[in-house]
Amino acid sequence: MTQQQTARRLSAALQQGVTRRRFLKWTLVGGAGVAAAAAGGFALLRLSPLDDQPEPDWADGLSRQEYHLFDRARVALLPTVGTDLTPSSQVPVVHNVQHILGFMGAATRKDVATGLSLFDNGAVFFHGKRFVDLDEATARDYFDAWGRGNVIQRTLATVIKQLTYTSYWRDESTWAAVEFDGPVSEQWGLAYLGNAPLPDETSLNQESTV
Amino acid sequence: MSEVQWRSSGLPVTQAKDVTQSSLTLDADVVIVGSGAGGAVTGYELARRGKKVVILEAGPYVPSQEFTERFPESLEALYQDHGGQTNKSGDLLVLQGACVGGSTVVNACVCFRTPDFILEDWQRDFGLSDLTSEEMAPYFERVEKNLSIEDNKEHEIARHGQLIRAGANKLGWSVKPFKRNIRDCALTGHCLSGCKTERKQSMLVSYLPWATAHGARIYADSRVTEVLAENGRARGVRAEITGHDGNKVADMTVNAERVILAAGAVQTPLLLLKSGLANRSGQVGKNFACHPSLYVSARYPEPVHAWRGAMLGVYVDEFLHPDQGGFVLEDGGAGLAELTMTAEPGTGEPFMAFMEDAKYLGGLVTLIHDHNVGTIRWEDGRKVIDYQLANADFPSMKRALKAAARLHLASGAEQVYVPSSDKRVIRSEADIEQAVEGLENAPQHLRMVSYHPQGSCRMGADPDTSVVNADGESHDVKGLYVADASLLPTSIIVNPQVTVYALATRIAERMA
Numbered sequence: 001m002t003q004q005q006t007a008r009r010l011s012a013a014l015q016q017g018v019t020r021r022r023f024l025k026w027t028l029v030g031g032a033g034v035a036a037a038a039a040g041g042f043a044l045l046r047l048s049p050l051d052d053q054p055e056p057d058w059a060d061g062l063s064r065q066e067y068h069l070f071d072r073a074r075v076a077l078l079p080t081v082g083t084d085l086t087p088s089s090q091v092p093v094v095h096n097v098q099h100i101l102g103f104m105g106a107a108t109r110k111d112v113a114t115g116l117s118l119f120d121n122g123a124v125f126f127h128g129k130r131f132v133d134l135d136e137a138t139a140r141d142y143f144d145a146w147g148r149g150n151v152i153q154r155t156l157a158t159v160i161k162q163l164t165y166t167s168y169w170r171d172e173s174t175w176a177a178v179e180f181d182g183p184v185s186e187q188w189g190l191a192y193l194g195n196a197p198l199p200d201e202t203s204l205n206q207e208s209t210v
Numbered sequence: 211m212s213e214v215q216w217r218s219s220g221l222p223v224t225q226a227k228d229v230t231q232s233s234l235t236l237d238a239d240v241v242i243v244g245s246g247a248g249g250a251v252t253g254y255e256l257a258r259r260g261k262k263v264v265i266l267e268a269g270p271y272v273p274s275q276e277f278t279e280r281f282p283e284s285l286e287a288l289y290q291d292h293g294g295q296t297n298k299s300g301d302l303l304v305l306q307g308a309c310v311g312g313s314t315v316v317n318a319c320v321c322f323r324t325p326d327f328i329l330e331d332w333q334r335d336f337g338l339s340d341l342t343s344e345e346m347a348p349y350f351e352r353v354e355k356n357l358s359i360e361d362n363k364e365h366e367i368a369r370h371g372q373l374i375r376a377g378a379n380k381l382g383w384s385v386k387p388f389k390r391n392i393r394d395c396a397l398t399g400h401c402l403s404g405c406k407t408e409r410k411q412s413m414l415v416s417y418l419p420w421a422t423a424h425g426a427r428i429y430a431d432s433r434v435t436e437v438l439a440e441n442g443r444a445r446g447v448r449a450e451i452t453g454h455d456g457n458k459v460a461d462m463t464v465n466a467e468r469v470i471l472a473a474g475a476v477q478t479p480l481l482l483l484k485s486g487l488a489n490r491s492g493q494v495g496k497n498f499a500c501h502p503s504l505y506v507s508a509r510y511p512e513p514v515h516a517w518r519g520a521m522l523g524v525y526v527d528e529f530l531h532p533d534q535g536g537f538v539l540e541d542g543g544a545g546l547a548e549l550t551m552t553a554e555p556g557t558g559e560p561f562m563a564f565m566e567d568a569k570y571l572g573g574l575v576t577l578i579h580d581h582n583v584g585t586i587r588w589e590d591g592r593k594v595i596d597y598q599l600a601n602a603d604f605p606s607m608k609r610a611l612k613a614a615a616r617l618h619l620a621s622g623a624e625q626v627y628v629p630s631s632d633k634r635v636i637r638s639e640a641d642i643e644q645a646v647e648g649l650e651n652a653p654q655h656l657r658m659v660s661y662h663p664q665g666s667c668r669m670g671a672d673p674d675t676s677v678v679n680a681d682g683e684s685h686d687v688k689g690l691y692v693a694d695a696s697l698l699p700t701s702i703i704v705n706p707q708v709t710v711y712a713l714a715t716r717i718a719e720r721m722a
Contacts, residue, residue, distance in 0.1 A: 079558050083566055100282075103292035107592060140558040147554065147631050154631045154654035155300055161557075165550035169565070170282040178568045180517060180546050181399075183279035185406040190396050192275065193408040194219040195419040199356045201258060 045121045048133050061098040063113065068132040069120050070094045073164045076139035084177045088168055096167030112159070119146070119156045216423040221414070223271040223310060226431035226453040226460075234451075234462045236427075238264040240721075241447050241466040243434045243481065246312020247710040248472030248693035250413035250421060251353070255718035257424035264427050264464050265418075266449055268473070269308035271430035272315075274414065277404035281547045284403035288316050290476070297584075297595045299653040302502055303551075304595055304660045306474050310430050311414035313474070314707060317661065318401045318521045319390035319410050320540070321359045322704035323350045324712070327531060336699045337671025338680050349712035354389075357411040359708070362387040362523055366395055370516050370572040371523025374541040377621025383528040388540075390522070391707075399543050401521040432462060437469055437485040437690065444469040444689035468721060470682075472694040472714070475500075475663035479586045479696060480593055482667065482677075488684040493677050497668050498584030499701035500660035502599055502607070505542060505552040506614040507573045508623035514572040517545045529613060530703060536579035537610035538703060539617060544573050551657060553627035555635070564627075574617060576610035578603060579703040582665045599658070604651040611649075615642045629657040662706050667696035682717035693717045 048068070055067035062070070071094050078088035101109060123131040123142055134142060146157035168174060175182050184190075240256050242249045245267040257263045272287060285293025290308040297304060307313035329346065332338040353359070367375065367387060378385035391411040401410065408415045422428060429451070436448040447469060449462040471478045479495035482488050521543040529535030544552070549571060555564035564571075584597030599607060615626045615636045628634035631654055634645045649655060669692075670676025673685035682697060684690040693714045695706050702709060 077558060077561065079562055083562065085562060085566060100286075103286060103294065105291075105592075108294075136558070143557045147557075151299065151653045158631060158654060158657075159300070162551060165561070166282055166547050169546040169550055170280070175546070178546065178566060179513075179515065180568065183400070183406075184398050185279060185396065185400075188396070188398075190398075190407045192219065192406075193393060194415070195217065195408070196356075196358070196393070196411055196416045198214070198216050198420055198423060 045124045046130055048130050050132050058095060059098060061102050062094070065120060065132070066113065066116055067094060069116055070097045070160075070164065072132045072134070072139060073160055074168070076134075076136045076143070077161060077164050078168050079136070086174045086177060091168050091171045091173060093164060093167045096170060097163045100163060100167065115152075115156050115159070118152075119160060122146075214423050217419060220273055221271065221310065221418055221428060222422050223428045223430050225271055226451050229451050229460050232460050234460055236264055236462070236464045238262045238464055238466040240264070240468040240470060241266065241464040242470045242472055243447065244312060244471070244473035244477070244694065245310050245418060245428060246307060246413060246472065246474065246694065247314050247707050248695075248714040249312070249470065250314070250417035251711050251714035252470050252472065252693050252718040253421040253426050254417040254424070255715055256722060257421045257426040259722045261722065262425070263421065264429070264466070265421070266432040266434055266447070266462075266464070267310050267312075267428065267430050268433035268477070269310065269312075269430065270454065271310040271428075272404070274404065274406055274408045277400075277406040279398065279400040279403050279406055281403050281545050284316065288404060295476070295595070297597045299598065301654040301656070302500070302597065302658045302660055304476065304500060304663055306476065306663060310428065311412050311418060313661075314412040315404050315414050316402055317412075317705070317707060318542075319392050320522055320705040321354070321357075321389040321391050321708045324702055324709045325530065325704065328700060328702045332699055336669070336676065338669065338699070339671075340680050346712055346716075349715045350708065352715060353708060353711040357391040357416060357711070358393045359389050359391045361389055362520065366390075366397070366520040367523035368397070368399075368519025368543060370514050370543055371520075371541040373510065373514065373572055373621045374526075374574065374617060375524045377617050377619075378524075378526050378528075380620045381617065383526050383617070385524050385526050387524050388522050390520075395520055397519045399517045399519060399521055399545070402548075429462070431459075434473070434481060435484070437471070437481060437487055439485075439487055439687050439690065442686070442688060443467070444687055468689050468691065470691045470693050470717075471667075471696075472692070474694055475666045475696040476586055476593065476595060478692060478694055479666040480588065483588060488667075488677055488686045488690055490686045491674055491677060493668060493675065495586040495666050497582035497665045497699070498586050498595070498597055498663065499580045499582040499665045500584065500597060501577045501662040501664075501701055501703070502580060502658040502660055503578075504576045504607070504611060504614070504629045504656065504658060505544065505548070505573050506576065506611065506618065506626065506629060507544070507549065507552045507571045508618035508626040509567060509570050510572055510621075510623050511570070513569045515569050516543045516549070516572055519543065526613075526617065529609070532579055535609050535613070536606055536703060537613070538577045539610065539614055540575040540577065542573045542575040544571075552629050554631060554633050555627060556633050560633075572618070572621075572623065574614040576607070576614055577662075577703060577705075578606045578610055580606075580701050582668075582700060584666075586666045598653060599651055599656070601651055607656070608646050608649065612642050612646050615646070631655050631657070662695065662701075664695035664698040664701060664706060667692045668699040669697045670699055681720045682713070691717060691721065
């Protein structure tokens with residue numbers, strides 16, 4: 001099934017008023033998700049105003065859709081209002097996500113791209129708009145619903161959360177608020193001990209067995 | 211025998227950047243694939259006996275001084291698949307070192323001898339009659355002495371360990387300090403990122419420099435692609451040397467009459483399968499186990515700072531024997547990146563509140579005696595770790611989880627977070643049953659990590675049901691050995707590094 005065929009099938013289902021339960025059974029369990037993976041990803045089920053907003057120049061390892069998805073995930077998953085935590089807008093979260101994804105092999109990266117597109121488009125069936133266009137509270141509900149969902153849903157919700165969380169907390173600017181020390185050896189002036197001395201081989205060599 | 215040339219720091223390693231030829235051919239008595247626990251120990255033990263040894267490591271050489279003590283960066287630099295190695299369904303992170311020194315560089319220093327009852331199982335079920343406690347004891351003693359393995363001293367039991375110990379005592383459960391392979395621990399808490407100041411006695415600062423002192427040569431960035439054999443005898447390996455930019459620098463052939471595979475329980479069977487060797491039994495890649503573990507975090511009323519102090523202080527062995535449950539609870543430190551992966555406290559504000567209180571979190575690691583139900587194989591040119599927690603093991607996992615929750619509560623924790631994909635918080639003993647029994651053994655429901663892949667080229671007396679014999683030698687190909695955790699015919703419940711060191715010492719001795 002090609003990408004366009006997949007999109008047409010999903011669009012047709014949407015127009016026929018397919019239920020959420022049927023969508024999940026058909027798309028996620030019934031194998032269309034896998035077919036989409038083989039086809040290289042979904043086309044967009046519904047346009048977003050963000051589709052016209054280009055990603056930053058540095059985001060050459062993310063598609064435009066992926067950039068906006070992770071930026072929305074950043075806002076939804078990392079609220080800091082009313083806390084001493086560093087606002088996520090001051091942390092290169094999406095840049096760090098791109099960095100992590102850059103380590104993936106081509107085949108895995110392609111699977112992830114398909115999954116991200118599925119996550120984005122899946123929101124159309126639940127909320128009438130793509131994930132990138134959900135408000136923060138609805139986006140969080142969407143994550144929670146997928147966290148309670150089937151295997152593919154749980155996988156995608158977990159993967160996106162973990163990428164986003166790690167990309168925030170790996171940044172040094174987030175540490176002071178929670179008293180995380182980070183690297184300490186140089187700060188403490190610890191001495192390098194070097195290699196361990198050779199074992200006493202005289203005794204070893206005298207043994208026929210240990 | 212040539213002069214011994216021990217150096218006080220660093221390792222003489224040939225890296226891709228040092229290679230100027232497009233093709234290399236080396237001759238050796240023994241070529242060893244992998245430089246971790248099995249490769250380094252066999253390398254030293256054979257080199258000091260005068261054998262000409264070449265050690266090939268697929269990962270990079272990263273000197274200790276370059277360790278960053280930043281876990282996400284360390285995952286990318288030092289671990290297999292840059293920290294992204296998982297089982298087929300993606301719900302089990304399989305962490306293995308992929309650098310010179312292998313997993314010994316990034317483990318948490320925990321040292322256990324193989325439990326006697328495990329050795330008895332091996333004798334009874336796999337015909338490994340030589341591997342008795344008495345036979346193994348001198349090998350354990352040697353590696354314990356060589357690697358400064360001792361009980362944690364009181365100052366090495368961090369706040370999180372002190373809390374857990376007090377809770378265990380309150381419950382009347384047996385709790386002990388860990389033994390660790392470390393000299394003068396600096397209490398940085400960064401074990402999993404490599405020990406920057408060379409206190410952890412990993413292979414990087416012990417057996418590998420000792421092996422090179424006796425003339426062994428180490429090549430990093432060198433992935434073995436095929437084991438070579440003729441007429442039922444090993445004759446060497448083919449490898450590719452690849453630069454850090456991903457471009458191949460050179461092809462390499464090492465001619466040797468002895469080949470030791472010590473690339474770990476995932477890579478070793480993959481290499482054998484790719485080479486089409488040593489699989490008359492059909493067992494190569496089968497019987498994979500991995501101690502799927504959970505990190506059970508809990509919020510305490512006082513600051514714990516789980517990232518401060520020695521990472522692992524004490525463990526509860528009350529349930530170690532299979533008749534008592536077949537699991538171990540280990541007090542475990544963690545940094546911020548690790549903590550984000552451990553629990554599902556809720557999305558958005560609840561998660562950020564959980565992390566804002568990170569200094570109040572303590573953790574327990576559960577290890578279970580899992581059945582050998584997994585398979586390592588190739589599928590369309592991609593490696594596959596086909597392992598799901600067996601239904602037979604799920605009750606054990608739940609018992610371990612319940613015990614961890616009880617222990618946290620007895621230690622004073624206010625909330626225990628079940629490491630599941632949905633939010634489950636335990637606040638009292640009355641909550642435990644419902645929170646844990648409601649779990650399903652389904653992919654992506656539990657957040658599991660494996661640090662101990664094992665069993666995928668098991669040893670045994672019967673060539674029809676095992677890959678290698680008790681001396682680590684292939685039943686099918688003379689001169690071809692396995693000397694890593696692939697050997698272990700059953701999972702051993704406890705951290706396996708000392709088991710591998712001891713078996714590798716024995717294998718080398720019997721080869722020489």
